[in-house]
Amino acid sequence: MRLNRYLARAGVASRRGADDLIRSGRVRVNGERGELHTIVDVGDTVEVDGRRVEPEQTALLLLHKPRGVVTTVSDPQGRRTVVDLVPDEPHVVPVGRLDRGTTGALLLTNDGELAHRLAHPSFGVEKTYLVDVDGVPGDEVLRRLEEGVDLDDGRTAPARVRRLGASRLELTLHEGRNRQVRRMCEAVGHPVRRLHRSGYAGLALTGLAPGAWRALTRDEAAALRRRVGL
Numbered sequence: 022m023r024l025n026r027y028l029a030r031a032g033v034a035s036r037r038g039a040d041d042l043i044r045s046g047r048v049r050v051n052g053e054r055g056e057l058h059t060i061v062d063v064g065d066t067v068e069v070d071g072r073r074v075e076p077e078q079t080a081l082l083l084l085h086k087p088r089g090v091v092t093t094v095s096d097p098q099g100r101r102t103v104v105d106l107v108p109d110e111p112h113v114v115p116v117g118r119l120d121r122g123t124t125g126a127l128l129l130t131n132d133g134e135l136a137h138r139l140a141h142p143s144f145g146v147e148k149t150y151l152v153d154v155d156g157v158p159g160d161e162v163l164r165r166l167e168e169g170v171d172l173d174d175g176r177t178a179p180a181r182v183r184r185l186g187a188s189r190l191e192l193t194l195h196e197g198r199n200r201q202v203r204r205m206c207e208a209v210g211h212p213v214r215r216l217h218r219s220g221y222a223g224l225a226l227t228g229l230a231p232g233a234w235r236a237l238t239r240d241e242a243a244a245l246r247r248r249v250g251l
């Protein structure tokens with residue numbers, strides 16, 4: 022990342038303040054004078070006035086997304102976003118997305134590579150949904166959801182489906198296509214009434230009210246990183 026961003030993220034100064042520090046020659050990277058265009062990589066040593074600046078720690082937050090909030094960093098229509106619900110610093114972004122009407126587990130992180138891998142289909146991270154549908158789906162419908170449903174972007178991969186009530190199902194998917202659960206249920210004739218993601222990569226929302234968040238523990242963060250080969 023650019024040197025001014027590195028300094029801002031480490032809490033040394035604002036980006037503009039960091040530019041001033043760099044221009045004034047007070048910043049060194051691996052012993053050399055840092056410039057505005059200098060890029061900092063993992064393992065580089067950054068010093069300001071001869072004092073080492075530690076890189077910002079990775080932030081990994083689990084948010085209980087409430088209904089009505091959009092999963093984006095900024096919304097042109099000015100609606101409330103998931104980023105409005107967590108601290109400004111460090112600057113985190115959502116991993117994948119939940120529809121505006123969907124509630125539940127959403128991760129946010131400042132680690133771009135981790136976010137990319139978690140959202141990438143090749144890693145098949147597990148997502149569990151509680152789904153209230155219209156009507157009472159029969160066993161045949163459950164079997165279709167389990168084996169794969171033909172959608173306009175192709176057949177869905179095998180899923181785990183449990184019946185929790187007459188019109189309530191638990192679906193566990195390893196894919197994360199756009200509006201996938203809604204489209205799957207619609208395709209089998211039982212449109213979704215309410216959708217809640219109860220689990221993401223083994224993380225549950227236990228004790229978190231809608232709108233609340235917590236930082237992952239060190240062990241949870243390490244397990245998540247391992248899960249995607251980092």
Ligand code: URA
Pocket residue numbers: 118119120121123199200201202203204216
């Ligand atoms: N599937 C959906 O249809 N919507 C979501 O928000 C998440 C999964």
